[in-house]
Amino acid sequence: MAFFWTVAALVVALAVVWRLLGAYMVSVYEGRCGWLGFLERPIYRLMGVNAETEQTWQRYGVSLTAFSGVVLLIGYGLLRLQGSLPLDPQHLGAVGPAVSFNTIVSFVTNTNWQAYSGETTMSYLSQMGTLALQNFLSAAVGMAVAVALIRGFSRKGSKTIGNFWVDLVRGTLYILAPIAVVAAVVFIAQGAVQTLAGPVTVSDAINRVTQVIPRGPVASQEAIKQLGTNGGGFFNANGADPFENPTGLTNFLSILLILSIPVALTYTFGKMVGSVRQGVAVLAAMTIIFGAWLAIATVAEHQPNPAVAAAGLTAQPAGNMEGKEVRFGDTTSALYGVASTQTSTGSADSAYDSYTPMGGFAMLSGMMLGEVSPGGVGSGLYTILLFAIVTVFIGGLMIGRTPEYLGKKIQAREVKLASLGVLVMPLSVLVLAGIAVAVPAGRAGPLNAGPHGFTEILYAFTSAANNNGSAFGGIAANTRFYEITTAVAMLLGRFGVIIPVLALAGSLAVKEYVAESVGTFRTDKAIFVGLLLGVVFIVGALTFFPAVSLGPIVEQLSHGKFF
Amino acid sequence: MRYQLVASLRRGIVVTVVFFVVLGLGYPLLVTAIGQTFFSRQTNGSLTGYGSTLIGQNWSSTPCPGHLPGTCVFQGRPDDLGPYAADPAKGVSGGDNPLVANGVPGGSGPTNLGPRSKTLVADTRKLIEYWKARGVNPTPDLVTTSGSGLDPDITPADAIAEVPMVSAATGISQAALEKLIAQQTVGRQLGFLGSGYVDVLKLNMALSKMR
Known part of the structure; x- marks a missing residue:
């Protein structure tokens, strides 16, 4: 019953966020919001950017790529030089070259895959100035790309799709920063730590025990890690660590923050293309997938853990508690997991590796559908719009008519770009996972034996190529092989999709509107939602079913066997 | 260009x-x-004079004259990882672990053992024996490790399962201990968020006042 109320409260809160934040984001990206102009204008002046000038998709793409390259290099340098920089109270020293490369790629691509353990690797300066900073910037880049694509639909006969620098600065200053400050204070009030004073040693006179307790600027990182669907924890245990996620309320707030921007962007989308109903249709498809996967995950995690039952404890009324925290419980942990894996967040308040086979399947397959339900900040919207283009194309094939979406003719070029964007992720996952199981360095990775070990490998590349960042944590991600291969997957999964999306935005913006006729396939109706869901499921199932059946499905079916 | x-x-x-x-x-x-x-x-980390109420401690080695160590206090879930873990070389001990259920070094974190792991079966068997030897009929939480390895809480049912052990070692009546647990139980936030729990450090601080 408590779980029902949790979901109900989440739905109500998201409905409010959808309407208010969605409308606010329209005003931000259309430049009608100016309350932080005193900060915004000097930044443009320093950069030498005229906020009124717009860019073609090529220039937008060059700016985005150049910016990403710059932050990659600066971030890499800061991690490598960590030992010589201030704010390192634990004297952790420099971060190794391969880990630094993997980490900075991971944070710049909004993945936040962590090949390192936070409290024993990263200084406070690295956590704040490199990792948390990238949480803001990579999220703002994702939103900028989504807004550029929306402009492709909402404009006609236009050569330009906006200005990357303006979208980047506005998204960061007006949307991410204010919400993060408020959320961080709530986290602190609940018990998340926020100090630069370093670890503390405490002695307990009751049990004669001395503990060294790591601390740090945790709450500030926690707020933006969830809001920007980044997911990289300050501590190794991520959202399960009581200093990151101390109470049931912060757990709920985490889920809400994760879903806020991706959900609200569907309102922004609808409003900017002139029909909120179009946004509702996309949101409906997202919600149906989310709801179905939530049902699978909660039912699965409410089952007993097979290994604990085999050891003699068959009665497990609270479900599978291996790898879960008492203050969250089984179903709320599963809800957090679904929110985190169906966006590009990848944070965790429990150990996905210890989930029941079908619970783990729900986490893995949620990412395999392309992270469109609702997906990462920006990336969720632009990916589902790629699927929408494929959908109207297939709809058009059925009746032999040139497809249209939002008044724009969808022609060969658009369909090619959308297909490319949709196929980059599965291709990266399957090829890299195939390589990993074929070479000894890859097979050395998993902690668990049997099908679960294969799932750990498959999960790693699915997570990396979807820019999710969650893990079946048993895998030894800190080996040279996985550091390089997951970085490749993250770069492909990010920029291999962003570039086609920008090209698509440019090609759509130039087009004129076609008048709606009786033959037009209405994309704000249930039948479109159904067809869109069909396309998402068919693409996901056709590409991944063979791989998944070797992992969680075999594991689920092997009753009574242990590996 | x-x-x-x-x-x-x-x-x-x-x-x-x-x-x-x-x-x-x-x-x-x-x-x-x-x-x-x-x-x-x-x-600053919710610190009390006895440690942080948010970070689990090792209660299993607490000296209890005339009884097995750790039996005169309530114990938390079996976690023992990373910087919180016992380190005899530094004279540091932490985690709230009765047994080292796993050996993952390098920080907070879970065991990551899968649902069909032979290791997990064997570890759970050892934990069940550990509790049985102390007169406790263990609940699932008491033989599974948490997501952080630092879980400071147990459920009221877990605490009640430990009552016979604590009562035998301290001489405090079972009814008084159950009353103490009821006083220390924290309900769901706003009535529906998360799960109800007992903070083991706070419970033991209250227990030490009764002795």
Whole structure:
């Protein structure tokens, strides 16, 4: 019953966020919001950017790529030089070259895959100035790309799709920063730590025990890690660590923050293309997938853990508690997991590796559908719009008519770009996972034996190529092989999709509107939602079913066997 | 195009430096200042004179004259990881672990053992024996490790399962201990968020006053 109320409260809160934040984001990206102009204008002046000038998709793409390259290099340098920089109270020293490369790629691509353990690797300066900073910037880049694509639909006969620098600065200053400050204070009030004073040693006179307790600027990182669907924890245990996620309320707030921007962007989308109903249709498809996967995950995690039952404890009324925290419980942990894996967040308040086979399947397959339900900040919207283009194309094939979406003719070029964007992720996952199981360095990775070990490998590349960042944590991600291969997957999964999306935005913006006729396939109706869901499921199932059946499905079916 | 690229790189550097100052440093410092001003206890780690109420401790080695170690206090879930873990060389012991259920080094974190892991079956068997030897009929939470390895809480049912052990070692009646657990039980937040729990450190602080 408590779980029902949790979901109900989440739905109500998201409905409010959808309407208010969605409308606010329209005003931000259309430049009608100016309350932080005193900060915004000097930044443009320093950069030498005229906020009124717009860019073609090529220039937008060059700016985005150049910016990403710059932050990659600066971030890499800061991690490598960590030992010589201030704010390192634990004297952790420099971060190794391969880990630094993997980490900075991971944070710049909004993945936040962590090949390192936070409290024993990263200084406070690295956590704040490199990792948390990238949480803001990579999220703002994702939103900028989504807004550029929306402009492709909402404009006609236009050569330009906006200005990357303006979208980047506005998204960061007006949307991410204010919400993060408020959320961080709530986290602190609940018990998340926020100090630069370093670890503390405490002695307990009751049990004669001395503990060294790591601390740090945790709450500030926690707020933006969830809001920007980044997911990289300050501590190794991520959202399960009581200093990151101390109470049931912060757990709920985490889920809400994760879903806020991706959900609200569907309102922004609808409003900017002139029909909120179009946004509702996309949101409906997202919600149906989310709801179905939530049902699978909660039912699965409410089952007993097979290994604990085999050891003699068959009665497990609270479900599978291996790898879960008492203050969250089984179903709320599963809800957090679904929110985190169906966006590009990848944070965790429990150990996905210890989930029941079908619970783990729900986490893995949620990412395999392309992270469109609702997906990462920006990336969720632009990916589902790629699927929408494929959908109207297939709809058009059925009746032999040139497809249209939002008044724009969808022609060969658009369909090619959308297909490319949709196929980059599965291709990266399957090829890299195939390589990993074929070479000894890859097979050395998993902690668990049997099908679960294969799932750990498959999960790693699915997570990396979807820019999710969650893990079946048993895998030894800190080996040279996985550091390089997951970085490749993250770069492909990010920029291999962003570039086609920008090209698509440019090609759509130039087009004129076609008048709606009786033959037009209405994309704000249930039948479109159904067809869109069909396309998402068919693409996901056709590409991944063979791989998944070797992992969680075999594991689920092997009753009574242990590996 | 070449001019474009150079201009973009220059703008990228400028905006990164600006945001490094504003968001990389300014934002966490602002949040730290607000936290230290209004919530100084939470900001610094919810520390009491006996440790942090948010971070689990090792109760299984607590000296109990005339009885097995750890039987005169309530124990938490079996976690023993990372910097919180026992380290005899440094004279540091932590985690709330009766047994080392796993050996993952390097920080907070779970065991990551899968649902069909032979290791997990064997570890769970050892934990069940551990509790049985202390007269406790263990609940699932008492033989499974948490997501953080630092879980400071147990459920009221877990605490009640430990009552016979604590009662035998302290001489406090079972009814009095059950009353204590009821007093220390924290319900769901707002009535529906998360799960109800007992904070083991707070429970043991209250218990030490009864002795």
